[in-house]
Amino acid sequence: NTSVGSNFIQNEINDDLKNGYYPEGVHTRFPPEPNGYLHIGHAKSICLNFGLAKNNGGICNLRFDDTNPVKEDVEYVDSIQEDIKWLGFSWDDRMFFASDYFGKLYDYAVELIKKGLAYVDDLTAEEIRSYRGTLTEPGKESPYRNRSVEENLELFQKMKAGEFGDGEKVLRAKIDMAAPNIVMRDPVIYRIAHVSHHRTGDEWCIYPMYDFAHPLSDAIEEITHSVCTLEFEDHRPFYDWLLDALGFKVGARPRQIEFARLNLTNTVTSKRKLRQLVEEGYVSGWDDPRMPTISGLRRRGYTPNSLRTFCEEIGVAKANSLVDVAMLEHCVRDDLNKNADRIMAVLHPLKVVITNYPEGQKEFMVADNNPNTSAHRYVPFFRELYIEQEDFMEDAPKKFFRLKPEGEVRLKHGYIIKCEEVIKDEAGNVVELHCTYDPESKTGGATANRKVKGTIHWVSAEDAIEAEVRLYDYLIETDENGEVPADFLAAVNKKSLEVVEHALIEPSASFTAVGTHYQFLRTGYFVVDKDTTPEKLVFNRVVGLKDSWAK
Ligand code: ATP
Ligand code: MG
Ligand code: MG
Structure with missing residues (x-):
């Protein structure tokens, strides 16, 4: 029941x-x-x-x-x-x-x-x-x-x-x-x-x-x-x-x-208004992943289970009220946390060369797919990698526990590396890092238990696959109460879609089926979009990792 x-x-x-x-x-x-x-x-x-x-x-x-x-x-x-x-x-x-x-x-x-x-x-x-x-x-x-x-x-x-x-x-x-x-x-x-x-x-x-x-x-x-x-x-x-x-x-x-009908913060729930958003070109269609339509939510990566749970949790009342959309997000996050496989994906790549790693060598790291199961996969490790740009900082504050000059960080499922040299282009932008690795620091090695403060995700430069990643924000901007204003078209968020064109994804996700869910480690939950072709993977961000829903 x-x-x-x-x-x-x-x-x-x-x-x-x-x-x-x-x-x-x-x-x-x-x-x-x-x-x-x-x-x-x-x-x-x-x-x-x-x-x-x-x-x-x-x-x-x-x-x-x-x-x-x-x-x-x-x-x-x-x-x-x-x-x-x-x-x-x-x-x-x-x-x-x-x-x-x-x-x-x-x-x-x-x-x-x-x-x-x-x-x-x-x-x-x-x-x-x-x-x-x-x-x-x-x-x-x-x-x-x-x-x-x-x-x-x-x-x-x-x-x-x-x-x-x-x-x-x-x-x-x-x-x-x-x-x-x-x-x-x-x-x-x-x-x-x-x-x-x-x-x-x-x-x-x-x-x-x-x-x-x-x-x-x-x-x-x-x-x-x-x-x-x-x-x-x-x-x-x-x-x-x-x-x-x-x-x-x-x-x-x-x-x-x-x-009482369901009203959600930051969300239009009237077919008439939704039609207007479609017909006047604010979104790509009824199933645009920003739309609160069932087809939009499905494409966005919501699961049937998460929507049913949400409907149960909000309950049935006799008085109208406004439900926080964060609760809807909480329901899908909870479901995907239990069920989505983890992979590594780098949205804004920064090249890292491990200078003391043998050229041409490749090894495979054992990586668990989901903490709830024993399933695992092998992730290729190579001399040249990509990490997230924001995981490196040149003039880092004390509390920055990711990579910095002279600093050490653990690569998830892999080795501890140390940043030895920062390579810049003529304009002064950081374009590459030269690092060394501690060959004994991987699981099972002599220094595997050595403590470093940060762990970051990465992909092998030779093996990573390119993907387009679509990041979404609320379609309708509202005041702090979350209520949609009468003139909702004036409140359409012009920055509700951010496209990352050249993200790099771990190769285990190649040939994945449309609708497959993943947690990109440290980044959020994603789903393979129907715009995917044999040449190009397209992902939608379902929700970020951080839960803003407080019961
Ligand atoms: P809209 O205003 O979006 O056009 P509607 O009520 O006219 O909605 P119907 O197709 O008639 O749309 O709705 C089918 C059923 O769904 C009705 O019983 C209606 O009461 C219910 N329903 C529609 N919107 C909501 C809502 N926001 N919360 C709960 N039930 C709803
Ligand atoms: Mg109606
Ligand atoms: Mg009706």
Whole structure:
């Protein structure tokens, strides 16, 4: 069991089951609208819905909420399935499309009309808005509100037959224009849109509104608990009104339960805004490794396990809050710390020549892949090496325990070396170091236990492979609270991508598969990017080594 087992939604489910409701068991659904790629907020909803079903021995449907043809596309239908599977969840044969219910939804609308609970309205969208009233003022009834059932049936039929243009008429539920909850002031339930749908083509020119389609899709699928985000709380009375009106009984019909949506510091979690970042070229696509989309996180090197752990750890609450993105990073760091193989990689190379190491000689150092296993590899050692530029300092302060003139340092998995000479170019830049090594200082040697303060990583000049390494920073800059400003485009971090074109990597990583994770010793966690070709390896930095998450 996960922590999903003990949240307020589970408590509600327990109460329902105790009351004898839902004898067939718990049935949830994840209902994405296929109008964009899934993001980290959706991951929370996926883990919650599939998790609740699993913890209660129930089932969870995948339902595409595709009732708004204008913004929807099959590209998204495909990416959403891929992302959910990758996260580790399966819906078996329970994939549905709300558009498959268009016929049934139409019949339900007709039933409402026959009951005198819906009417065709000729007011324009703007008039409807102004008639709706405000929080402090009741709404005004439409002059078309009291059409007869017969007239409504005929007009609705004509709407369906395409006899009216977009916006000329709508179908509204007939509830109460003075209701304190504005959602209950005769909400629109059908509108005319002469637009092709990605599944139903031109079969329909009227489309149901979300508030009408969603509860009924839930009821048609025999969902028991319809979990959604807090902004739908005001819509729950209509959810219940509609099911009441159509004769679905409490205890057998679905009920809506709201939870707080995930908000993350430094992160945009709205498909609309993410689309803007893609379409206006701020990022390379929906799967840009800086994007909080599931495909972006995957490419960045996040693991399914780390995202599921994150969703468990943040829990499920009834009040909105802002989660520190450092916690998300903590989850992937933790996972990769346990599971990623270690290798050595030098991002900004400085050449080192070991002057007393025999020319042409090569030996192989034994290096452990991961402290949690006994697996190891052999790393070639050669007279000419590269170390990290920042691991050498000419005028080093006392506390600098890496390499300095006359100083000693241990090469990880190798020997102790001493810096004898600093070679500079005409401009005075350090271009090469001449060092000597202590031949007895490697593991098993006579001076192996000699204490030197620093240990640095390195690669053999002859064997290292070149790679491009992409270093990322937050896409959105924020104040110290981490909240994304309303004008988020103005807060896009122009330095969120730094490309290191000629990093040098230990040869054990050649021919590695796209998606393979490594810890580059002392540098961070990295993953092989899909831009890798047989000629060139490309790595993304997932996260650095240092954890800034404090519980
Ligand atoms: P967006 O505002 O990004 O378009 P949405 O809610 O319109 O999000 P849907 O495709 O309708 O996107 O979402 C599918 C499900 O995921 C819904 O049940 C929704 O409540 C949930 N969801 C979306 N965003 C979040 C979030 N940030 N945190 C938790 N759940 C979310
Ligand atoms: Mg939605
Ligand atoms: Mg949306």
